[in-house]
Amino acid sequence: AQSVTQLGSHVSVSEGALVLLRCNYSSSVPPYLFWYVQYPNQGLQLLLKYTSAATLVKGINGFEAEFKKSETSFHLTKPSAHMSDAAEYFCAVSPIRGNLIFGKGTKLSVKP
C-alpha cells in the first residue's frame, strides 16, 4: 500500500531563509510524487511532480524537490523564503490507478 508521511505539521522560517519541508513515502510500485500548495479556503495548486525522469525536479515559485529512492524521500526546498510562500503544503503519491494519497500537510509560516 502507498502512504506519505510529512514530518512537522508546522514549520516557521524567517523571510530570506531556506525552506525545507520533509516528505517520506511508501510505495510498492515506482512512485509518481507530487507537491501541492494550498492557500486558505482555496483548492490545491501543483508545485511540482516527479515521474521517474530527473531526480531533481524544479517547480514553480522557485521550489524544487529531490527524489531519493534509497531514503524514500521527496523533500521540498526553496533557497530563500518569501512572505507569499506562507501556506499549507501537501506531499502526495500516486499509485498506478491514479488517485492521489496525501500526507497530512505542513503549514509554513514566514516571519518578516
Place this chain on the structure above:
Amino acid sequence: DTGVSQDPRHKITKRGQNVTFRCDPISEHNRLYWYRQTLGQGPEFLTYFQNEAQLEKSRLLSDRFSAERPKGSFSTLEIQRTEQGDSAMYLCASSLDGRDTQYFGPGTRLTVL
C-alpha cells in the same frame, strides 16, 4: 479560463437534509476525482470517473453518498441525510488520464448544523 470549477463554494445545511455539489472539469479531461478534506488533514480520496464510468469508490464513501458523471462531462456528488461528520471541504480534480497531473477546483465547503 478553463480550470476546474465547483458550485457552490459554500453550503450550510441542517442535519438530515440532502445536498448536491457540482464539478465542471477541464474540458477534454477524461478523469475526474472527488476528495474530502477535513480541518488539519490532507485530502482523502472518495471516488473517481474515467469518462462516465465510476471506476473506484473509497470506503469513506458511505451509502449516503452518490456520485455521477453523465456523458463524461460535469459530475455531481450528492450526500443524503447529512450528518455533522460530513462537514468538510469537498474537492474535485480532473486529469487527462491515469497518473497525469490532477488539477483541482476551489472546493465546496460544507457545514452541517
